[in-house]
Amino acid sequence: MFPTHRPRRLRANPQLRRMVRETIVTTSDLIYPLFAVPGEAIAQEVRSMPGVYQLSIDKIVEEAKEVYDLGIPAIILFGIPADKDTDATGAWHECGMVQKAATAVKEAVPDLIVIVDTCLCEYTSHGHCGYLQVGDLSGRVLNDPTLELLKKTAVSQAKAGADIIAPSGMMDGFVQAIRQGLDEAGFQDLPILSYAAKYASAYYGPFRDAADSAPQFGDRRTYQMDPGNAREALKEIELDIAEGADMLMVKPALAYMDIIWRVKEATNLPVAAYNVSGEYSMVKAAALNGWIDEEKVVMETMTSFKRAGADLILTYHAKDIARWLGA
Template structure:
């Protein structure tokens, strides 16, 4: 009579496995990051991220069309300005690179959602996410003056046609400041996807290459979260919800699936997971060396984020994943 219970009964046939599958990854879950740079016909591959490029606005538009045709519903834009300064002028100027790319994409592919990263590190000459205290070589950012810059940046991005504002600087009160700025400028219908639990992670290295955003001194540990902390993430998301966040993000994703799960359990808001550059680069490197099956590893990882509670996944694998998922259907 042993064993009475045989879970393998439900694994015997591919169709039966599909019928009882608990989590389903689809292209509707995916958001594709893009990096906008000045110039024309620019497509410069990021050396630490094979298959990822810095793109001029015309190339961003081409990429956006391809993304939309693959069934991916949204992109998120990052910008690398021609010039940087301590005021992060390129972030909030009406002619900033992200604003130009946003307007061009919305004109060419109006149904594609454009999310904009609302942060200052790519635009400041020192590489930090806001105003620094005069003479401070430790990278301590002045919180409240930075909120005013973030508010100006969000309004400029909304004017350019952004569908979703995604503040990522981890300043205290940044959601409330941006919400009040957007509402005061007549953009009360634009949602905020807050980087609510963003950790000071070593997994961001390749992104710093792509976005040219490495700090010139110090680090970001005074404003991004300690990787050892979990309860703190719940405090952060609670504050962001109170301040008016519409969606919440956990970044990175792979080493923080427990945080994704805890955030999902603690909130009724949609939860996004950012499958960051270092996670992408490790998979690409292993795949290029023939050590892993890239398709299976990527889809397993993305499905893991779904299982952990993610409703949305920002990933550099998005285009490949969309193609692989289409071939499975």
């Protein structure tokens, strides 16, 4: 074989390496998360996520314009309400933060795709993703009553102008309930991006600072998946596909690239990977300390997500990536 076969021949210079590269990251792969808060002219940096901000609606619109100008096709909106209650009113009310942000962005940047996170934890006083049994401090959510809240939330978000509904609460039957609600309300053509394989991960810590969504007691392990399970992820995606999901998400991404691969092998639907807050913050902290080359590490990570099978990547690095790709 050697010296006839010399793989280094195709690594000889940058142009040749670029020509034969198997996996490429583009701005079209990216989705940028944004956090909407009440008020005006507010841009409050998240303590544990350098470069990420809680933004008032006017600032969300400015950010959306910048994102669009960078060539990023989509954002995903999360809302932090002024008041919370056990009915998650801020999630489904027509004046909810996500609803107002979605409407404002679509009016200002109509061609930008607005994805909305359809969950309840940011809006409940206890920080869990649905109704709880009275007096139960374990964090066990009542599944079927919560489906009605999710259905109301999705329809309200659709009416506000959302382009894609992204339910993230990991309730059994949530895709079917939301699909039914959307169809009944006349939104048959609105796609659902399901958080189909969402793990109970320690990587979410900084997000809970950003979204003010940490549970007040218990944890989310009765509805989010056990990190040790892979076959269960395939079961979850099969159920979501049967219930009408149009796209599937794996969350987190970095420690779950094997799951991304398995999901991609098991379906022809588009697969998204969420490069979550803890993954972002680790890179940022190391870069700020001068321990790593941020651009090289981020681009290598994004390439790895694509190589594992992700078609779309939700990432807080999105704007930086777009600038690096355009440089």
